[in-house]
Amino acid sequence: MPGNKQVLVAGRPAAIPQAEHFEIVDNELPAAAPGEILVRNLFLSVDPAMRGWLADTSNYSQPIEIGSVMRSLAVGEIVESHVPGFVAGERVMGWFGWQQFAAVTSDAVIRKVEDFDLAPSLALGILGLNGVTALLGLEKVGRPNAGDTVVVSTAAGAVGSAVGQIAKLLGCRTIGITGGPEKLAICRDEFGYDVAIDYRAPDLDRSLAAACPQGANVYFDNTAGPISDAVYRQLALRARVVACGTASVASWSPVPSGPRVERIVMTRRAQIGGFVVLDYMDEFKSAGIRLAQWVREGKLKYREEIVNGIEQCPGAIADLYHGRNFGKRLIRLV
Known part of the structure; x- marks a missing residue:
């Protein structure tokens, strides 16, 4: 049985999060309870906004608790579903966190990734x-x-x-x-x-x-x-x-x-x-459709910087703020 590597918040940074503010742990594969889907993450997102999500003051969302999985958008594949309308094998994008597997309710899903002619990683960047x-x-x-x-x-x-x-x-x-x-x-x-x-x-x-x-x-x-x-x-x-x-x-x-x-x-x-x-999540899907059409037409270009392995997560936010990335930073797990 596969396990589930997770990146936990080990401490609250005073400024830009560094590698020492995170801890990688090995846990058991989660089970999807009634009303949940089990997602195997393919790509994890790294965003400047994560710095604010870790702050304890002056932000627009509740701070991530110490010891919890780092909040993150991810693209993954459903491996098990107990939710009508979601089927094993479908790809989804949502709040699945910095981990290999996530058992979540449908509220965590932002959209299904159905742009089959485009790379699924784009759902976290130019289409995300x-x-x-x-x-x-x-x-x-x-x-x-x-x-x-x-x-x-x-x-x-x-x-x-x-x-x-x-x-x-x-x-x-x-x-x-x-x-x-x-x-x-x-x-x-x-x-x-x-x-x-x-x-x-x-x-x-x-x-x-x-x-x-x-x-x-x-x-x-x-x-x-x-x-x-x-x-x-x-x-x-x-x-x-x-x-x-x-x-x-x-x-x-x-x-x-x-x-x-x-x-x-x-x-x-x-x-x-x-x-x-x-504040505009109800327009997320329609905006993504417009963006995808521009990408297909060659009118909207993008850059991705993809690194491999969950071990790349702890220092990834600091790299963004030091200007070391050229394009959307992503972490590929599979």
């Missing part, structure tokens, strides 16, 4: 949390119009790269902010940004001003911090800001100080809207 966040965050909060200038931070990342391409599909001019020459080239050559700017450059303000002579109409903010301070200074009249991530802020305890944006927001009549995709 990242792509849907990009599409709905841009449309619901950013509300771009054709001809708008859209600025995106972490522009080479799994969310940012999708935002830039979708904005182009909507007729916008796109400015991507990223770090290092390799990622700058990826933003321009693969993801089609009109301009790519290195946030490590000596004068970010001057680079942004040159790239946005009429100001930024939409800012898709995945970082907060000094990058966003610079973008705020370039906001156009009636700009919209999508507050989607705070990757550049190491810790929110104590709350860091920084430039005040209220005067900019008032004088330019800008609007700031927070976006969490969990």
